[in-house]
Every structure is written in structure tokens, then in C-alpha cells.
Amino acid sequence: MTTIETPAPQPAGALSSGSRLFTLASRYGTFVAFLALIAVNIAITPNFLSWQTLNVNLTQVATIVIVATGMTLVIATGGIDLSVGSLMAIAGALAPMIFMGQFWPVENMAVAVTLALIIPVVVASLFGLFNGLLVTRFSIQPIIATLVLFIAGRGIAQVMTNGNLQVFKNEGFQFIAMGRIAGVPAQVVLMVLIAALAFAMIRYTVIGRQIIAVGGNEKAARLTGIPVKRVKLFVYMVSGALAGIAGLVVVARNSASDANLVGLGMELDAIAAVAVGGTLLTGGRANIVGTVLGAFVIQLVRYTLLANGVPDAAALIVKAGLIVLAVFIQQRADRH
Amino acid sequence: MQTILRPFAIKSSGDLARLGVMLALAGLILFGALRYDNFLSSFNILSFLRYNSMFALIALGMAFVIITGGIDLSVGGTAAMASVVAALFSPYHWAAGLLGGMVAGLAVGALNGFIITKMRIQPFIATLATMLAAYGTGLLLADNQSVSVSYDTGFTVIGQDDFLGFPIPAWIALAAYVLGWLVLEKLPVGRHILAIGDGEATAGLMGLKVERTLAAVYLASGTLAGLAGVILASQFGAGQPTEGVGWELFAIASVVVGGTLLTGGSGSVGATLAGALLLAMVFNILNFENGLGWISLSAYWQSVIRGAFLLVVVVLQAKLMARR
Numbered sequence: 001m002t003t004i005e006t007p008a009p010q011p012a013g014a015l016s017s018g019s020r021l022f023t024l025a026s027r028y029g030t031f032v033a034f035l036a037l038i039a040v041n042i043a044i045t046p047n048f049l050s051w052q053t054l055n056v057n058l059t060q061v062a063t064i065v066i067v068a069t070g071m072t073l074v075i076a077t078g079g080i081d082l083s084v085g086s087l088m089a090i091a092g093a094l095a096p097m098i099f100m101g102q103f104w105p106v107e108n109m110a111v112a113v114t115l116a117l118i119i120p121v122v123v124a125s126l127f128g129l130f131n132g133l134l135v136t137r138f139s140i141q142p143i144i145a146t147l148v149l150f151i152a153g154r155g156i157a158q159v160m161t162n163g164n165l166q167v168f169k170n171e172g173f174q175f176i177a178m179g180r181i182a183g184v185p186a187q188v189v190l191m192v193l194i195a196a197l198a199f200a201m202i203r204y205t206v207i208g209r210q211i212i213a214v215g216g217n218e219k220a221a222r223l224t225g226i227p228v229k230r231v232k233l234f235v236y237m238v239s240g241a242l243a244g245i246a247g248l249v250v251v252a253r254n255s256a257s258d259a260n261l262v263g264l265g266m267e268l269d270a271i272a273a274v275a276v277g278g279t280l281l282t283g284g285r286a287n288i289v290g291t292v293l294g295a296f297v298i299q300l301v302r303y304t305l306l307a308n309g310v311p312d313a314a315a316l317i318v319k320a321g322l323i324v325l326a327v328f329i330q331q332r333a334d335r336h
Numbered sequence: 337m338q339t340i341l342r343p344f345a346i347k348s349s350g351d352l353a354r355l356g357v358m359l360a361l362a363g364l365i366l367f368g369a370l371r372y373d374n375f376l377s378s379f380n381i382l383s384f385l386r387y388n389s390m391f392a393l394i395a396l397g398m399a400f401v402i403i404t405g406g407i408d409l410s411v412g413g414t415a416a417m418a419s420v421v422a423a424l425f426s427p428y429h430w431a432a433g434l435l436g437g438m439v440a441g442l443a444v445g446a447l448n449g450f451i452i453t454k455m456r457i458q459p460f461i462a463t464l465a466t467m468l469a470a471y472g473t474g475l476l477l478a479d480n481q482s483v484s485v486s487y488d489t490g491f492t493v494i495g496q497d498d499f500l501g502f503p504i505p506a507w508i509a510l511a512a513y514v515l516g517w518l519v520l521e522k523l524p525v526g527r528h529i530l531a532i533g534d535g536e537a538t539a540g541l542m543g544l545k546v547e548r549t550l551a552a553v554y555l556a557s558g559t560l561a562g563l564a565g566v567i568l569a570s571q572f573g574a575g576q577p578t579e580g581v582g583w584e585l586f587a588i589a590s591v592v593v594g595g596t597l598l599t600g601g602s603g604s605v606g607a608t609l610a611g612a613l614l615l616a617m618v619f620n621i622l623n624f625e626n627g628l629g630w631i632s633l634s635a636y637w638q639s640v641i642r643g644a645f646l647l648v649v650v651v652l653q654a655k656l657m658a659r660r
Contacts, residue, residue, distance in 0.1 A: 080460075082585070134647075138654040141598050143407070143460075147585055148650070152643020158636035265581070268464060275461055282458075313480065316472030320465040324451055327461050 026333035029326070030277055030293045037300040045307045053303075055185065059177075059253070061299040062191040063088075063246040065292055067266055068273040069198045070239030072291045075274055076202075077232055078215040078283030079135060079142035081239045084270060086153025087127050088247030088263025091120035093157040095248050096166040096257050099173055113172040121244040127153065128240020132233035150267065157259035166257040177252035187249045194242065199288040208286075211235060215283030272319065273298060276326040298322065353595030353653055354607035361610045364617050372624040380620070382503055386495075386571070388616040389505035390415070390564040392609060394583055395590040396509075396516050397557030399608040402591050403520075404553050405533045405600025406452070406459035411561040411587060412580035413467040414444040417474030418565025423483040423575025426491035433491045434566050441562015442555060444470050449551030467584070474577040483575035495570030505567045512560060517605040529553060533600030589642065590615055593649045597657075615642055 041048040067084050074081045097103060098116040106112040127149055134145035171178075179186040202208040210231045213221040222228045243263070251257040271281075277294025279287045298319055305315045368375040394411045401408040422437030444466055451462040477483075485491050497504055520526040528549050531539040540546045569575045588598075594611030596603030619638045626633060 134650070138651055139657075140650050140654050144588075144592055144598055144646075144650050147589060147592075148643050148647045150585060150643075151582075151589065151646060152640050155636050155639030155641075155643060159634065159640060162634060163636055268468075271461075271464065272468075281461060311476065311480070313472045313475030316468045316475070320467075320469035320472070323461060323465040323468075324455070324457060327457050328455050331456065 022329055022333040025329045026278060029329055030290055030297060033297050034293050034300070037297060037304060041300070041304055041307075045304065048307075057296075057299055057303055058188045058191075059185055060303075061295050062185075062187040063249050064266070064269050064273055064295045064299070065191045066194050066242050066246045066249070067239075067263075068270040068277075068291045068295055069195050069288060070235075070242035071267075071270040072274050072277075072279055072286050072288055073198065073202075073211060073235040074142070074239045075271075075279055075281055076211050076215045076283060076286035077235050078218065079232065079235070080146065080271070080281070081128075081131065081236065081243075082143065082146040082267045083127065083131060083149035083153055084239060084243040084246075085263035085266035086150050086157070087124045087240050087243040088250060088266055089154050089157035089259050089261075090127065090160075091124045091244035091247030092251040092257045092262040093161045093166070093259045094120040094123060095173065095251060096168050096170075097160070099170055100166070100168060109170075109172065113170065116173055117176070117248065120248060121241050124244025124247070125237045125241035128237040128243075129233060131240065132236030135236065136229040136232050154259065154264075157262070161257070161259045163260060166251075167255065168257075169255060174252040174255065177249050187253070190245070190249065194245070195288055195292050198286075202286045202288060207231065207234065212284060212286060215285070217284070269295075269298070272323050275323050278326070278330055280327075280330060294326070351595075352656060353649075354604050354610075356652070357594055357607050357610045357614060357649075361614045361617070364614065364621065368617070368621050368624065372621075372628070375624060382498070382506075384616070384620055385506040385509075386503035388613065389503070389509040390567050390571075391583070391586065391590070391616060392509045392612045393512055393560045393564045393567075394587045395594075395608050395612040396512055396605065397560035398584070398587040399591045399594070399596055399603055399605065400516070400520070400529065400553045401459070401557050402588070402596055402598060403529055403533045403600055403603040404550055405536070406550070406553070407463065407588070407598075408448065408554065408557045409460065409463040409584045410444055410448060410467040410470055411557060411564075412583035413470035413474070414441050414558055414561035414580075415565035415568060415583060416577050416580040417444070417470045417477070418562035419569035419579065420474045420478040420483055420565075420575035420577050422491075422566045422569040423485045424477065426489060426569070427486040428489070430489045430491040430493065433485065433489070433569070434494060437566035437569065438559055438562045441558045441560070441565065443558070444561070445555040445558020446551075448554040448558060452554065453547040453551050471577070474575075478575060478577040480577070482577070485569050485573055485575065487573070492570050492573060495567045495572070505571065508563065508567070512563070513605060513609055520603075520605050525549065525552075530601060530603075533602070535601075586615065586642075587612075589646045592653075593646060595653070597653070615645065618642055618645060 047053065071081055071084065095116040098119060099106060099112040131146050131149060134140045135142050175186055176190065177187050181189045210226045213226055214228050214231050218228060247262055250262050273295035274291050275281065276297055277287055277290030279285050279290060301318055301322060302315045305318065306312060374380055394415065398408055398411065418437040418440040421440040422433040425436035426433035448463055448466050451457050452459050494504055499507055520529065528544045531542065531544060532546055532549055536546055568579060590612035591608050592598065593614055594604065594607035596608060618641050622633060622638055
């Protein structure tokens with residue numbers, strides 16, 4: 001769909017029908033699965049076609065999509081970012097502390113809320129920069145480099161809040177989750193905006209092309225004059241910033257910030273969405289639309305099972321099967 | 337003298353890193369012994385070993401997986417599921433609980449091996465999926481709550497009692513590490529594992545049974561995670577389906593701190609144990625430091641300090657690698 005890559009020259013008619021099936025499945029599989037899930041739900045789930053259902057699913061998927069968009073960019077360069085959940089916790093801990101005046105007295109609420117929306121995201125992107133520096137300056141493998149902040153990041157958030165729950169009520173700040181823009185929940189607007197921006201960046205901008213090139217063949221990218229290190233720093237910063245935004249949305253939605261829980265396990269949800277969406281973990285591709293669909297498919301599967309009385313635990317097993325199946329099809333299609 | 341010292345001779349930067357972690361561990365123990373009164377008391381040592389044996393077992397399996405160039409994210413979920421299975425089997429016989437948990441771990445390991453070698457899916461994704469599946473299965477079996485173990489069949493002895501004045505979990509971990517050391521350093525299969533980590537294609541061309549060896553390594557990792565789950569259930573008296581979150585990443589950190597490179601092809605069993613003990617001791621020392629009353633650091637600092645430790649180690653490793 002939106003996969004950008006340099007296609008290998010393929011002699012016409014060389015594909016066997018089996019491999020063509022895999023190619024088709026890899027290209028449209030996620031989309032077909034998405035449509036099939038909707039069809040199944042219309043058939044078996046009572047009251048599926050309602051605004052309420054749409055609302056629930058969209059709001060639950062919004063933060064995953066936001067984080068998974070950043071993850072897609074990182075994975076496109078051949079990296080991975082395990083720190084996103086912890087960065088969400090840091091951003092989620094910082095924001096209420098700012099507008100509740102724990103750092104400096106709040107004189108003007110509008111200013112405080114604005115700062116509470118900006119500073120945590122900047123801090124999260126600086127942590128992303130730190131990840132990027134470990135990867136580029138010290139040539140540390142991304143898994144390990146981001147493992148540092150996965151472990152330490154949540155600790156930092158817990159130390160800042162002393163592990164306490166921060167409860168608040170602040171309409172201005174909570175607009176990003178509770179508010180509505182032309183009837184659409186603000187977090188959904190945010191999600192669409194972010195995914196669209198990332199999509200446009202990959203498609204139409206130089207940096208987007210450079211991201212793909214770095215993941216496709218790093219050495220070749222360097223030799224053609226692409227600033228590989230700068231590109232990598234950029235994607236880790238974006239991933240950090242998006243994790244920060246997702247953290248803000250989560251705490252705003254809950255009217256509370258719990259450093260122990262915000263973003264817990266998000267790194268795996270985001271990676272799962274990317275994998276189901278058809279972006280291979282080996283890099284060189286960034287299928288943003290696929291990632292969005294991947295997140296929706298995972299969410300819809302869970303919703304379908306829950307709405308029909310299957311326990312949440314069974315949904316985990318189905319999700320596992322889904323991930324393996326999606327990657328399997330993708331790889332089989334790739335080999336031809 | 338020369339021959340005695342030969343095992344300690346530094347042949348590569350990896351050896352230097354391993355020597356570093358041993359020295360760091362020795363330094364930390366010395367620091368604790370000099371600074372705190374009861375640091376070397378038998379109570380502290382024994383409870384430290386009893387609790388951390390689980391993590392040491394998981395780190396051992398992870399070390400083998402990482403030496404082959406793979407990764408196993410499923411160990412935490414596997415341990416949680418195995419603790420549930422062990423608790424469910426414990427009323428029949430203590431051995432039923434023990435075997436049940438280990439077989440549960442073995443099953444996840446087998447599934448990992450199948451997905452990785454037969455379906456050719458990257459270990460990261462394959463074990464991420466089986467982690468979810470293992471948690472799901474554990475929660476289903478346990479009906480979303482912790483499952484109390486039987487106190488009548490002696491199952492709790494495994495995790496709570498001593499043998500010859502030494503905690504039984506620590507004996508289990510020690511036995512596993514000796515076995516692991518034998519396999520890696522003394523048996524042909526150890527060479528094969530190292531060769532596969534160095535380059536799977538080359539190892540295959542040399543005629544090594546790559547798929548079978550890889551599958552065996554994931555089986556071992558799963559079984560060790562299952563064993564850790566058994567100890568978890570036995571030590572805390574319940575199978576806990578939601579425990580084990582993040583264990584895989586702490587195990588990876590232990591292995592990396594132990595000087596094993598994530599690129600595979602090299603690694604050491606002994607240094608992995610040192611790495612696991614080192615990360616665990618950070619928490620122990622933090623407790624003692626708080627006990628002194630000079631500072632009061634909340635338990636939350638332990639993850640910050642562990643992260644910082646990992647940071648220092650990986651940066652040092654990177655510098656060593658760059659120099660080579």
C-alpha cells in the first residue's frame with residue numbers, strides 16, 4: 001500500500017501461484033483482516049454499529065497508534081525503541097506536576113497548561129535524543145541502548161512522584177483526551193494528525209526517503225552522502241516525543257497519573273502493531289498506514305473477543321497468533 | 337604459576353569485560369562488607385541467594401540464547417505460567433508441581449524453537465508473541481487470580497528450605513550453572529553454539545546441525561524459566577499469573593553486564609552469574625544504605641541505579657569494541 005522500497009527486478013510470470021498468494025496476502029492481508037473483523041462484528045456483536053462502539057475503539061487505539069507511528073520510523077532505520085513506555089510514564093508524571101505547581105507556583109493557569117503540554121514532550125524527545133546518541137555515537141545495538149531507559153525511565157518517573165498517584169481535574173489540560181473537535185474526540189484528531197504527518201514525511205520529504213535508505217542499506221546510504229547519524233538521532237527523538245504525547249493523553253484521559261502504570265507494556269503493543277501492519281523488523285520500510293491498520297486489527301480482535309464474552313487472557317493468545325501469522329506471511333512474500 | 341593463571345589470561349576485549357564484571361562484583365561485596373555491619377551475615381547472604389536464584393536461572397538460559405545471536409523475550413511470561421501450572425499440580429505431589437512447571441516451560445521453549453527454526457521468524461518477534469501467549473495461558477489456567485500452592489505435599493520446601501545450610505533454590509541454580517558451564521566450555525555442543533552465534537550460514541556449511549542446536553537452546557531457556565516459575569510458586573506460596581513482567585529485560589541486562597555481546601558468538605556462563613548477582617546486589621546495598629539512615633532512597637531508585645549500571649557497562653563495552 002504505502003510501502004516504499006526499491007523493488008527487485010522481477011521477470012514477468014516468474015511468480016508461482018503460491019508465492020503470488022503470499023505477496024497478495026502481505027500487501028492487503030492487514031486490510032482484509034480489518035474488513036473481515038468489521039464484517040464479523042456486524043454479524044455477531046450486538047450493537048456494533050453505534051457511535052459508542054466507534055468511540056470506545058478509537059480512543060483505546062489512539063495512544064497505541066501515536067506510539068507505534070514513532071516506532072515505525074525507528075524500525076524503518078533498522079532500530080527498535082524499548083523505552084517508549086517508560087518515556088510515557090515520565091511525560092505523564094511531569095505534566096500534572098507542572099500545572100499543579102510543584103515546580104514553581106502557578107500564576108496563570110493558561111500558561112501553566114501550555115507548559116504542561118510542551119515541557120514533558122520536549123523532555124521525552126531529549127530522552128529520545130539520548131537513545132539516539134547511544135546508538136550513533138557508541139554504536140550500541142538499539143535493543144540494549146533503549147533497554148537502559150526502559151529500566152531507568154520508569155524509575156525516574158517513580159522517583160519524581162515518589163510512586164504516588166497524582167489525581168487532578170483540569171479541563172484545559174484534559175482537552176487533549178476529553179475534548180472534542182467538531183464532535184470528534186481530540187485524542188483521535190491527534191492520532192490522525194500524527195499518522196498523516198508521518199505518512200506525508202515518509203512519502204514526500206527528503207528526510208523520509210533518508211530514513212528508508214538508512215534502514216535499507218546503511219553503508220550504501222552513508223556512501224551516497226546521507227547523514228546517517230543525524231537521521232537516526234531524528235527518528236529516536238521523534239519516537240521519544242510521540243511517546244511523550246501519548247503519555248499526556250493517557251494521564252489526561254484517566255484524570256490521574258500513576259508512574260507505575262502509565263505506558264506499561266506499550267513498547268510491545270507498539271511493536272506488535274508495526275509487525276502486524278507489515279513493516280518488517282529488519283528495516284528499510286515504513287508502512288504507516290499498515291501500522292495504523294495493525295493497531296486497529298489488534299484492538300478489534302480484542303474488542304470482538306471481549307464483546308462476545310471471551311476472557312481477556314484468551315485475547316492475548318489470539319494476539320500472539322496474529323503477530324506470528326502476519327510476520328510469517330510478510331517474510332514468505334518477501335523471499336520471492 | 338603460568339598454567340594456573342592461564343584461564344584468567346586476557347585474550348580478547350570480551351575477556352576484559354568479563355574480568356571487569358568480576359572485579360566490580362568483588363568491589364561491591366567489599367564495599368558492602370566494610371560499610372554495613374550485617375552485610376556478610378548468614379541471614380543476608382542466604383536470603384539474598386534464595387530470592388535471586390530465580391533471576392539467575394533465567395539469566396543462564398538467556399545467556400545461551402544470546403550467544404547464538406538470538407533473544408528470548410518470553411521468559412517472564414513463561415515463568416508466570418509455569419508458576420501457575422506448578423501450583424495447580426502441587427496438591428498431587430511436590431514432584432508433580434516441579435515437573436509440571438518445568439514441562440510448561442519446556443513447552444513454551446519448544447514452541448519458540450519451532451517458530452524460529454521452522455517458520456524462520458526473528459527470535460525477537462517469535463518470543464514476543466509466545467510471551468503474550470504464555471501470559472494468556474497462565475491467566476486462563478489461573479482464572480485471573482493467584483493460585484495457592486498445597487502446603488501438605490512439601491512443595492514449598494523447594495523454595496523455602498535449606499539443604500546443608502544453603503537455600504535449595506541456590507543449590508538448583510548452582511547445579512544449573514555448573515551444567516551450563518560444562519555444556520558451553522567442555523562439550524562439543526558448546527562449540528557448536530558459539531559457532532552458530534558467530535555465523536549461522538558458516539556453521540551450517542561446516543555441517544553443524546544449526547536448527548536442532550538452536551531449538552535445543554530455546555528449549556533449555558524455556559525449561560529454566562519454567563524452573564524459575566516453580567521456585568516462584570514455592571517460595572511465595574502461590575502461582576502468580578501476572579508476575580514476571582520485565583524479567584526478560586533484566587535477564588538481558590544481566591547477560592550484557594556479564595560481558596556477553598548481543599551480536600552472539602561469545603559469552604561466558606560464570607560472568608553471566610556475576611552479572612545477575614551484581615544487578616541484584618544493587619538493590620541489597622540500597623536497602624542497607626537506607627538502614628544506615630544517612631540517606632533515604634525509595635525502592636524506586638533501584639531501577640534508576642540498575643539502568644545507570646547497564647549504561648556504564650554498555651558504554652565501556654562499546655569503547656572496548658571500538659578499540660579492537
